[in-house]
Amino acid sequence: MTGTGTLPQRPTAARRGGLFWHRDFRLLWTAEASSKLGSSVTSVAMPLVAVATLDATAFEAATLYAASWLPWLIIGLPAGAWVDRLPRRPVLIACDLASTLLFLSVPVAAWLDVLTIGHLLAVALGAGTATVFFQTAYQAYLPSLLDPHELAEGIAKLQGTESAMQVAGPGVAGLLAQLAGAVTAVLLDALSFAASALCLWAIRFREPRAPRPAAASLSRQIAEGIRYVARDPYLRVLTVFGAASNIGLIGYQSLLVVFLVRDVGVGAGAVGGLLAAISCGGVLGAAVATPISRRFGTARAVVFSNVGALPFGLLIPLTGPGWRLALLVTGGLVIGVGVVAGNVIKGVFRQRYTPAHLLGRVVVSMQFLNYGAIPVGGLIAGTLGAALGTRPAMWIMTGTLALTGLILLVGPIGRRRDLPERPE
Numbered sequence: 001m002t003g004t005g006t007l008p009q010r011p012t013a014a015r016r017g018g019l020f021w022h023r024d025f026r027l028l029w030t031a032e033a034s035s036k037l038g039s040s041v042t043s044v045a046m047p048l049v050a051v052a053t054l055d056a057t058a059f060e061a062a063t064l065y066a067a068s069w070l071p072w073l074i075i076g077l078p079a080g081a082w083v084d085r086l087p088r089r090p091v092l093i094a095c096d097l098a099s100t101l102l103f104l105s106v107p108v109a110a111w112l113d114v115l116t117i118g119h120l121l122a123v124a125l126g127a128g129t130a131t132v133f134f135q136t137a138y139q140a141y142l143p144s145l146l147d148p149h150e151l152a153e154g155i156a157k158l159q160g161t162e163s164a165m166q167v168a169g170p171g172v173a174g175l176l177a178q179l180a181g182a183v184t185a186v187l188l189d190a191l192s193f194a195a196s197a198l199c200l201w202a203i204r205f206r207e208p209r210a211p212r213p214a215a216a217s218l219s220r221q222i223a224e225g226i227r228y229v230a231r232d233p234y235l236r237v238l239t240v241f242g243a244a245s246n247i248g249l250i251g252y253q254s255l256l257v258v259f260l261v262r263d264v265g266v267g268a269g270a271v272g273g274l275l276a277a278i279s280c281g282g283v284l285g286a287a288v289a290t291p292i293s294r295r296f297g298t299a300r301a302v303v304f305s306n307v308g309a310l311p312f313g314l315l316i317p318l319t320g321p322g323w324r325l326a327l328l329v330t331g332g333l334v335i336g337v338g339v340v341a342g343n344v345i346k347g348v349f350r351q352r353y354t355p356a357h358l359l360g361r362v363v364v365s366m367q368f369l370n371y372g373a374i375p376v377g378g379l380i381a382g383t384l385g386a387a388l389g390t391r392p393a394m395w396i397m398t399g400t401l402a403l404t405g406l407i408l409l410v411g412p413i414g415r416r417r418d419l420p421e422r423p424e
Contacts, residue, residue, distance in 0.1 A: 019153055024145055024203045029161060031199035032138075035096065036162045038192025040279075042103065044272055045185035046120060047257040049106070052182060054117055058258045058390055062382025064117070065254035066375035067124035071132045073372040079132045080364025081221040084357070087207055088141035089200060095134035096197035102126045103190035110183040135367065140360040143351050144207040152348045156290055162282070225361025233411045234353070234419060235366065238346055241407040242370035245310065248401025249339070250374045251381035252316060252394050259390045260328075264319055277329045281336020288337070289344035297417030298349060302342050307405035309338020313398035317391055331398075349419045 019025045050056035109115040229235045260266040293301040315331035354362045384393035
C-alpha cells in the first residue's frame with residue numbers, strides 16, 4: 001500500500017539495544033531468518049532428494065543447483081525496473097507465497113510417487129524467479145525502513161542471521177533426511193516461506209511511492225541502471241569480481257554434496273553436519289565486518305577479506321575420510337569469513353553510495369552478472385565433473401576461485417583506505 005497525504009515516517013529504533021527494539025525491522029529480520037533457514041535446509045535437501053531418491057548424476061545435481069539461479073540471467077534486468085515502479089512490501093509477500101506453493105509441491109509429488117528430476121528443475125526455476133524479485137525488492141526496501149545511520153547495523157544483523165541460518169539449515173536437513181527422508185526437509189522450506197509472508201504482512205510502515213518520469217520506458221530505465229554501474233569505477237570492479245568469484249564458488253559448491261557422498265563416502269546426516277560447520281564462517285564474517293572496516297578502512301577490508309580467504313578453497317579437494325574431513329571444514333570456514341565480511345561491507349557501501357531512485361536498478365544490474373554467473377559456474381562444474389570426475393572438477397573450480405580476489409586490486413579500490421560515501 002502507498003500512503004496519501006503526509007509521507008510515512010520511519011519508526012526510530014531505540015538507541016539502547018539497537019535495531020532489535022525497532023518493531024518493523026524485527027519483523028523483517030524474523031521473516032528473513034525464517035525463509036533463510038528453510039532455504040538453507042533445501043540447499044542440502046534438494047540435492048539429497050535428487051541423488052539419494054532419484055539417483056541423479058553429478059551433471060543433473062549441478063544442473064539442479066544452476067536452475068535456481070538461471071532466472072537472474074533471464075529476468076534479472078527487467079525485475080529491477082519493475083521493482084522500482086512498485087511498493088516493495090507487497091512484492092516481498094507475493095514472492096514468499098509463490099515459493100511456499102512451489103516447495104510444497106515437492107513432498108506432495110513424492111507422496112503421490114510422481115516426483116521426477118524434471119519436477120525438481122521446474123521448482124528450482126520457479127523459486128529462483130521468485131528469489132530474483134524478492135532479493136531486489138528486499139535490498140531496495142531496507143533503506144526506506146531504516147535511517148541512513150542505521151543501515152550498517154541493519155545489514156550486519158541481517159547478514160549475520162543469514163549466515164547463522166546457513167549453519168543451522170544443513171544440520172537440520174541432515175537430521176531430517178536421516179529420520180524422515182530428504183523430501184520431508186523440503187516441506188520445512190515451504191512452511192518457512194509461509195511464516196516469512198506473515199511477518200512481512202504485519203509490518204506497519206508503508207513506504208512512499210518512488211517518483212519516476214511518466215514517459216520513461218522499461219528499456220530506458222534498465223539502461224539507466226546498467227550505465228550507472230558500467231561507468232562507476234567502484235561498482236564496476238565489484239560487479240566483475242562478484243561474477244568471477246561466483247563461478248568458482250558456486251562451481252565447487254554445486255558438486256559438494258555429490259563429492260562428499262560418492263567420493264568421500266559421507267552419510268546424509270554427516271553431510272548436513274559438515275556443511276553446518278563450514279557455515280559457521282559466515283557468522284564470524286558478519287561479526288568481524290564492521291570492526292575490520294573501522295580498523296583498516298572499508299576498501300582495504302574488502303580486499304583483505306577476499307584476497308586472503310579465497311585461496312583456502314584449495315584445501316577442499318584434498319578432503320578424504322577421517323582426519324582429512326578437517327581440510328573441508330577449514331577451507332570452507334575461512335572462505336565463509338572472507339566472503340560474508342566482504343559482502344556486508346560492500347552492501348553498506350552500495351546502499352549509501354547509490355542514489356535512492358536508482359537503487360533497485362543498480363542492485364539488479366550488479367546481481368544480473370553476479371547471480372547470473374552462478375548457473376554458469378554450476379553448468380561448468382557439472383560438465384567438468386561428468387568429463388573428468390568430481391575431484392578434478394573440484395580442483396579446477398577452487399583454483400579459479402583462488403585467483404579471483406586479484407580483480408579487486410584493479411582500479412581505485414586497491415589504492416584507497418576507504419570506499420567513498422558518495423560518487424566522486
